[in-house]
Amino acid sequence: MMAKLDAAVIYETIVTVFLAFWFLITIVCQFRDSVLSNFFKHKVDIFGLIPLWTFFAPHPGKRDYHLLYRDKITEDNYSEWHEIDITEERSFWSWLWNPEKRDKKILSDVVQSLVTMIPTYRKEELGLNLLMFSMPYIIVLHAVSQRQKQSAEVSRQFMLAETSGYQKETDPALVLLSVFHQI
Amino acid sequence: MISFNNTTQLILLILSVGVFISALEYIKKIQVFSSNGLLSWNVMQLRWTQQDQKPLLKPLSKLFNERGLAALFVIRCLLIISLLFYPLQSTMGWVLLSLLGLSLLISSLITYYGSDGSDQMTILIVITLVACNLPGLGTPKLAEIGLWFIGLQACLSYTVAGIAKLVSAEWRAGTAVKDVFSTKTYGSKKATLFLQKYPAANGFLCWNVMIMETLFPLCLFLPWQYAMIFLIWGFTFHFLTALIMGLNSFFWAFMATYPALYFINHQMPWHLF
Structure with missing residues (x-):
């Protein structure tokens, strides 16, 4: 006892x-x-057990990010830009059942990590070339490289752009333009 | 007065609804874990570069594919259904909850991108309940300590969110809510149109969120009828963020902490007023 x-x-x-x-x-x-x-x-913290509770602060996310890609078919021949839709509108039932938020959140997290990293990499000696070895860059490249391609020999380039959502009818701004990657 | 057994069961019940929905959402979107998906393990394993992490990951890497993770999420749903029949204080209930916690820990290794504060609150609550209710060694006092931990983490989350907003010029200027609602990612067209029609609502919503979040821990100390104001505000806040922003999982994860807040409030030997 x-x-x-x-x-x-x-x-x-x-x-x-x-x-x-x-x-x-x-x-x-x-x-x-x-x-x-x-x-x-x-x-x-490998399991993500330590939370960061600063939701939407100090800088609230006020941009929609857009991920686009195009192919270099021959030296002078490029395909049109295609967009991978991250920001489609939600359904009425999203307050209860919202599976779409998962891939939207993944890409949004990845893109935001990339956007946060860009200024740091710009300051470094090797510049943006080093960014290609970062985890978010590889995830984005992997995502775009899985899309259908016209032939086996194409190289692919991606672009990250941002817009201001519903309120401001401004043109999209360029965030990052990758080099062409053999995929 | 509600007993801690009932409080714990209520927390678990509310939390289970959210975890169940979340697991079904992952099953619906299981292709994100396929070899050509966004969270393909081929890519995600690059995050683990330290040699000491490799032994942990090796046995799990076979699980991190579409089929393995679908099985994990189905098992998670079955565990939640089984928990309806076994109270946490029973050995079987504790085993089921431990397995649920294990499944959450395993999937967290591959959902580094895409998880949010509700996932962290969920795992935090589950681990606390498992640790504080171990059959044979868990004591009533420890179960109470667990409830205090859950309640204090909830208060910390609101206060940190409130203070982080208070130091932000965009929030103080009363433009942040309008800016967030105008994005397609977290906003809605109807909400944007509403805020364009009633611009004063922008400032009201920003300051309402900042003040209520920052002062939220008062719900522990105030007499219950006043503390309820914070909990009703929290309920409304989470319901509206689910409705307008699609943050459905936050509703369940944070509502699950409210029974702990009730418990702590009723434990207080004094009140501020």
Whole structure:
């Protein structure tokens, strides 16, 4: 009985300390550029257990991103630009059942990571060439390379553009134009 | 007064609805995990570069394809249905919830892109309930500590979101809601037209969200009839974000924390007023 009680007390203490630590780390990691936050987020938290609770702040997402691609068929012959639709309108039932949000969110996350990285890579000596080795770039390239191609020998280029949604009827702005990739 | 057993069961019930819908949504969109999908493991495994992570991933990599993950999400749905028949305090209930937690952890390795705050709140709640209700070792006190942790994380989430908005010039200027609602990603045409017709609503919505989110932890300390104002606001807020922005999973994940807030409020030996 005594042994069981002791085990329960020890377990209770361990779990309490764990939860307290988790809570403290969550607070620390809200400061997203701190050294501790970067360490826990990138080195420790492989399961994404430390949340970032700053929803839509400080900079609310006010742009729609567009992913387009085209093929270089011969040296002077290019296909039209094709858009991979990320931002289609939602259905009436989206408040309850919204499977479309998954691929929209994936591409939106990837594109936003890429957009965030671009200024950093521009500052570096090798410039945007290094961006091609980043995870978001590879995911976007992988996504566009899976689309149907006209012949086996084409190379493909993608473009990221942004628009201001419903409100402002402005022209899309270029975010990133990739080099042609052999696919 | 509601007992912590009922509180825990209520949390689990609300959470289960959201996890069930989310699993079905993933099954509907299972092609994103195929070899030519957006979250193809061929690409996603490049994220894991450290040697010490490889032994963990090797046995799981066979699971990370369309068929393996479809099976995982179906199992997740079956676990949730089974949990309706076994209370968490029973050994079987705890085993089922542990397996559900395990399935959430496994899928989180491949859904790094595309997951959101509701997924994190879900996994946080499940792990807490599993850790605090271990048969034989979990004590009533530990179950209460778990409820405190869930409630405090919920309050932290609202406050951090509120403060982050307060320091933002765009939110203080009262333009942020209009800007977000005008995107096709998170907005809607009807909401945009409404805010164009009633521009004063922009400022009201921005400041309403900033103030209520920042002050949300008061729901722990205020007498219950006043604390309810925050919970009703939260319910309305999450329902509207589901309706206008399509953030349906946030509704269930955050509503699941509200029984814990009720529990903490009723544990307070004092109130502010």
